[in-house]
Amino acid sequence: MSTLHTINKSPYTHNTLVSCLKVCSERDGILLLEDGVFGILTSAPGADELQQLIQRGVKVFALVNDIKARGLEEKVAPNIEPIDYNAFVRLTLNHRCVQSWY
Amino acid sequence: MSTLHTINKSPYTHNTLVSCLKVCSERDGILLLEDGVFGILTSAPGADELQQLIQRGVKVFALVNDIKARGLEEKVAPNIEPIDYNAFVRLTLNHRCVQSWY
Amino acid sequence: MIFSLAVYSAPYSSQASYSAYQFAVSLLNQGHSLHRVFFYQDGVHNATNLAAPPQDEFNLQKAWQRLAQDHHLDLVVCIAAALRRGILDESEAKRYDKQSHNLATEFCISGLGQLVEAAVVSDRLICFG
Amino acid sequence: MIFSLAVYSAPYSSQASYSAYQFAVSLLNQGHSLHRVFFYQDGVHNATNLAAPPQDEFNLQKAWQRLAQDHHLDLVVCIAAALRRGILDESEAKRYDKQSHNLATEFCISGLGQLVEAAVVSDRLICFG
Amino acid sequence: MNKKILLISRQAPYGKSTAREAIDIALAASVYDQNIGILFMDDGVFQLLKSQQSQHIDQKNIALILPALSLYGIENIYVHRESLDIRMIKTDELILDDLQLLDNNAIGNLLSQQDHLLSF
Amino acid sequence: MNKKILLISRQAPYGKSTAREAIDIALAASVYDQNIGILFMDDGVFQLLKSQQSQHIDQKNIALILPALSLYGIENIYVHRESLDIRMIKTDELILDDLQLLDNNAIGNLLSQQDHLLSF
Numbered sequence: 001m002s003t004l005h006t007i008n009k010s011p012y013t014h015n016t017l018v019s020c021l022k023v024c025s026e027r028d029g030i031l032l033l034e035d036g037v038f039g040i041l042t043s044a045p046g047a048d049e050l051q052q053l054i055q056r057g058v059k060v061f062a063l064v065n066d067i068k069a070r071g072l073e074e075k076v077a078p079n080i081e082p083i084d085y086n087a088f089v090r091l092t093l094n095h096r097c098v099q100s101w102y
Numbered sequence: 103m104s105t106l107h108t109i110n111k112s113p114y115t116h117n118t119l120v121s122c123l124k125v126c127s128e129r130d131g132i133l134l135l136e137d138g139v140f141g142i143l144t145s146a147p148g149a150d151e152l153q154q155l156i157q158r159g160v161k162v163f164a165l166v167n168d169i170k171a172r173g174l175e176e177k178v179a180p181n182i183e184p185i186d187y188n189a190f191v192r193l194t195l196n197h198r199c200v201q202s203w204y
Numbered sequence: 205m206i207f208s209l210a211v212y213s214a215p216y217s218s219q220a221s222y223s224a225y226q227f228a229v230s231l232l233n234q235g236h237s238l239h240r241v242f243f244y245q246d247g248v249h250n251a252t253n254l255a256a257p258p259q260d261e262f263n264l265q266k267a268w269q270r271l272a273q274d275h276h277l278d279l280v281v282c283i284a285a286a287l288r289r290g291i292l293d294e295s296e297a298k299r300y301d302k303q304s305h306n307l308a309t310e311f312c313i314s315g316l317g318q319l320v321e322a323a324v325v326s327d328r329l330i331c332f333g
Numbered sequence: 334m335i336f337s338l339a340v341y342s343a344p345y346s347s348q349a350s351y352s353a354y355q356f357a358v359s360l361l362n363q364g365h366s367l368h369r370v371f372f373y374q375d376g377v378h379n380a381t382n383l384a385a386p387p388q389d390e391f392n393l394q395k396a397w398q399r400l401a402q403d404h405h406l407d408l409v410v411c412i413a414a415a416l417r418r419g420i421l422d423e424s425e426a427k428r429y430d431k432q433s434h435n436l437a438t439e440f441c442i443s444g445l446g447q448l449v450e451a452a453v454v455s456d457r458l459i460c461f462g
Numbered sequence: 463m464n465k466k467i468l469l470i471s472r473q474a475p476y477g478k479s480t481a482r483e484a485i486d487i488a489l490a491a492s493v494y495d496q497n498i499g500i501l502f503m504d505d506g507v508f509q510l511l512k513s514q515q516s517q518h519i520d521q522k523n524i525a526l527i528l529p530a531l532s533l534y535g536i537e538n539i540y541v542h543r544e545s546l547d548i549r550m551i552k553t554d555e556l557i558l559d560d561l562q563l564l565d566n567n568a569i570g571n572l573l574s575q576q577d578h579l580l581s582f
Numbered sequence: 583m584n585k586k587i588l589l590i591s592r593q594a595p596y597g598k599s600t601a602r603e604a605i606d607i608a609l610a611a612s613v614y615d616q617n618i619g620i621l622f623m624d625d626g627v628f629q630l631l632k633s634q635q636s637q638h639i640d641q642k643n644i645a646l647i648l649p650a651l652s653l654y655g656i657e658n659i660y661v662h663r664e665s666l667d668i669r670m671i672k673t674d675e676l677i678l679d680d681l682q683l684l685d686n687n688a689i690g691n692l693l694s695q696q697d698h699l700l701s702f
Contacts, residue, residue, distance in 0.1 A: 008477065009477070012548070019592070024690065025693075035476070038508065068518045097696055121472070125542075125573065145668060174633075187356060199573070252418075256416040256419075256429040258417075290384040324616060329700070351639065448487065
């Protein structure tokens with residue numbers, strides 16, 4: 001079974017996304033939430049590594065409420081799936097455990 | 103007159119030091135304190151830019167209490183001056199105003 | 205499935221405790237059970253009964269209380285973190301000779317062991333910080 | 334010279350309010366004057382009288398109070414930030430129908446204008462956050 | 463005594479209350495007869511996106527509060543150009559249109575001309 | 583029911599209370615009969631420097647608290663090797679000598695074997 005990583009800090013300000021990507025395994029999932037959703041931007045630090053991980057099988061999600069709140073709906077990078085709180089709950093059940101990065 | 107910049111976040115974790123260095127003028131001063139004192143390490147992100155600014159005239163200080171607390175006394179990069187709280191107060195008087203980065 | 209949540213941030217100052225609340229609402233709506241919400245570090249401020257936010261702002265303290273009433277939730281505040289941050293129930297206030305106490309109803313104060321016990325009992329433990 | 338300080342972080346959780354305190358001690362020792370310390374954002378938690386940290390840990394709330402007594406300091410807590418975070422004096426507690434209040438002596442609650450006034454009056458305004 | 467005071471707002475909206483509480487200070491400061499400016503830089507520039515819909519997380523919309531700055535007489539609203547560029551944000555995406563875009567050197571100069579800096 | 587629980591401590595000591603409060607959880611957890619481990623990574627590795635003298639900022643010395651981990655029966659103490667390397671910290675500077683150094687892949691594997699992750 002695999003790990004779900006949640007990231008709630010802006011990748012422009014904190015190193016959390018980059019730290020997470022280093023130890024993320026190929027069957028893991030990543031959920032961006034709160035200020036972590038700035039990681040959906042193609043200009044974000046770590047965005048290229050994130051796309052490479054997606055190509056290798058990592059699934060990346062972002063909380064749609066946080067995307068809309070910050071006005072980023074039109075800016076979501078390819079292969080990142082916006083989800084709501086209900087899907088967040090289901091996601092935690094599809095993974096063995098959850099690592100929260102902050 | 104010039105600006106004193108204080109930085110209290112670790113440069114390994116936050117982008118504050120790098121942001122500060124971008125807008126730091128040649129007659130400015132920089133004080134590293136709290137977790138900002140990890141910026142005294144030669145391996146810190148932004149350490150090279152910091153040394154370049156020092157060469158151009160920027161004065162860089164670090165709070166000695168915070169250096170000692172974190173066990174970094176032997177690791178201070180060249181041209182960074184450890185100072186105590188009393189010298190911190192005097193430093194704020196030698197500059198026109200203080201920009202706190204966090 | 206059995207969930208527990210750990211909340212490490214203060215309401216208003218940080219969005220993390222709001223996210224934890226929305227997560228709790230969603231898992232309960234899906235029929236899962238919520239064994240415990242454990243408030244640690246600045247998360248203990250979720251349990252103050254003295255907050256008076258503007259009427260037109262979301263009141264997270266009240267929202268936790270309503271959710272606890274509706275679903276018989278166990279909202280536990282870490283005693284060590286609470287004492288350092290000025291969140292006290294009546295008996296702690298007496299013990300430390302304080303004139304007042306400020307723990308909201310529906311919350312209780314207990315030890316760090318309650319977080320470990322929650323981990324043992326729950327299928328999922330999610331941290332919000 | 335006339336200083337004022339702005340403190341934006343909670344004691345214990347963050348080192349910033351401790352740094353502000355040491356800065357205040359140093360400037361007073363050097364004979365400067367401290368017009369005001371303004372507590373904003375999570376800094377308002379410096380003013381709780383309910384914190385009960387372990388005996389062998391530095392008690393920042395008490396340290397501010399002693400410093401204020403010794404030097405007749407003006408320790409001002411922002412009312413908007415305090416109401417949202419559950420820091421109340423007696424009259425605010427009455428206004429918002431709360432059973433208790435928790436503002437420590439030596440601190441007072443006032444508006445954001447007190448920070449602006451401090452900036453106008455002071456030669457140096459230093460922010461700790 | 464008329465003082466030059468610059469607020470520097472560097473945090474993203476919503477994840478922390480910092481952005482919101484910096485604006486509150488700007489509005490409070492405007493009633494005093496001082497020379498108040500505000501500078502958005504780093505993640506603070508995200509506060510300026512006009513497409514924000516913060517009702518989805520039960521918070522007040524910062525894009526709707528910001529126009530009050532000029533109504534309250536705060537004329538000098540600065541934005542760090544490089545912070546916009548790094549985030550690939552174009553000026554037509556911003557809620558305010560009377561913004562002064564400054565490069566790194568101009569910001570260094572701006573800071574050095576102030577009497578006080580209030581940073582968030 | 584014996585569960586595998588890993589604490590992940592990623593914050594520097596002293597600037598925030600996070601590092602200290604993570605250790606408190608580890609010590610509290612040890613009295614339960616579970617399989618408890620702790621991983622230091624990112625700035626969390628600074629907690630391990632033995633030269634700390636935190637009395638200079640009136641805080642308790644984390645380097646003096648950490649040896650309690652093994653006394654309390656927490657045998658698995660992991661350190662992210664790259665976090666040490668990036669900070670140019672050598673293992674002989676560390677307060678504990680029973681540390682298991684792990685590379686990126688090994689940490690990915692370690693996480694995937696746990697029942698719960700408690701992150702700080």
